[in-house]
Amino acid sequence: MAFSFFKLWPKQAPELVKCIKKSLIALDTKTVAECKVLEKALEEVEKNFVAMRTMLFGDGIVEPNANYVSQFTVEVCKEDVIVLFVHKLPFLGWNARKDLVICWSVLLRQMVGSTYCCVDYIENHLELLDFLVVCYDNKEIALNSGSMLKVCIKFPTLAKYILDSTSFELFFKYVELPNFDVASDAFVTFKELLTKHQIAVSEFLTAHYEEFFKLYEKLLTSANYVTRRQSLKILSEFLLVPPNIHIMKRYVVEVRYLQVLMNLLKDSSNIIKISAFHIFKVFVANPNKTREIIFILTKNQEKLLELLRNLSLGTGADDEQFEEDKVFVIREIQRLSRLPTVGSSSSSTHSVPPSTSKS
Incomplete structure (x- = not known):
């Protein structure tokens, strides 16, 4: 006959919380310093954590009791066990840490009434x-x-x-x-x-x-x-x-960050070059480019155009949006170099920005 955890412990929620608290408190400096004492203390914690996991998830035969789970959640907050879960983490064994991580997820998501009581507890700690x-x-x-x-x-x-x-x-x-x-x-x-x-x-x-x-x-x-x-x-x-968007607008007028992206376009990794392009194109598409940004783009026009023309998704991949964005960026850089007065703050006002979706 299989014995059910829930039949054996009719009042287990408060009692189990007290057992867990006592076993975690036992992992003090003195206990940790004595190997045999520590081994016994860790065994006690592990046993209690198995019981906690069973209460929250069931035993494979009987489903967890919702009332017990709610009561247990309230008790771990009331007894300040949440603090012990965190601060005693460095002392726990592998199995106990694994069980704690699994149970932690359930406890924080557990609503009691209309509140997540464990989250409320952490907000106060x-x-x-x-x-x-x-x-x-x-x-x-x-x-x-x-x-x-x-x-x-x-x-x-x-x-x-x-x-x-x-x-x-x-x-x-x-x-x-x-x-x-x-x-x-x-x-x-x-x-x-x-x-x-x-x-x-x-x-x-x-x-x-x-x-x-x-x-x-x-x-x-x-x-x-x-x-x-x-x-x-x-x-x-x-x-x-x-x-x-306000952060992006601020970022794309910074020369130092444009130079970072330009260097990443030269990276040996094609994946990095493609990722860099998706941000670089926003610098180019910006309708309010500063004089400094325009100067950097035009000064490095030849090298940039070479990098962009050689840029591809690789492995035979074909992405229409990516190719359209690339053509736009190339044309915009070429257009900047033909401006009669390089440095106008609104030189790209009539440009149509490319999509910011990632290929």
Whole structure:
């Protein structure tokens, strides 16, 4: 006869939360220093986390009880277990971390009444988000903390806090960590922060334009191929959306960023060249080009035209929109060089901008 977890524990929600709290608190400095004691403590945590996972997901025979799940969610907040989940993460074993990540996703999405009580709890303990960000420095738990962060970022208030916090700047370091898996995961989290909630991102970029793009330029000019490729892709995704049109207009009159894109058009990677083109064409299509932008484009006309004519999607691919955009950019650069007075701030007023869709 198979025994059901739910039949064995009729009052399990409050009791299980207390057991989890007690076992996590036991992972103190003294316990960690003693191998045998630590091993026993970790076994207790792992056992309790298996019980937590069973309560939230069922046991394969019996489905989870919605009332128990709601009660459990309320209790982990009431007993401050959410704090322990985060701060004890570095001490947990592999299985316990895996179970915690799975359960964390369910807990944050669990509505009790009309509110996400775990999200509300984190809003009152925002330092937990900073802790999860800093965990990228620890390769043993980086992927676990990254998964927990991505769940948090789905909620606008939590994502906005990370964007505005001093810990956000750490992502410019984390995306170039030597550990490929950790750097890749950090890039995914970084992308989520910059694309998930467009209004919050727009407000952030407006308030921190100079410092953000100064740091972002370092990613675009990185010696690391993956960094250049990923940062270009993300730039397209947040720069060319409607809420950021004022940011895009500001960006495309900056000579330094035009020069970055021109250098990327010469990259050895065709993928990077194509990605760079999709942003470069916005500089060229801008109807309000500055004197400096026009000067750079005309001065480098010959080299740019050669690069553009040789630019293709590769592998026999054919994209009508891409070819149309390329023809437009070539013609616009040629037109600029024929202007009687190079440098007019509205020299491209009658140009028809190409599509900003990515090929």
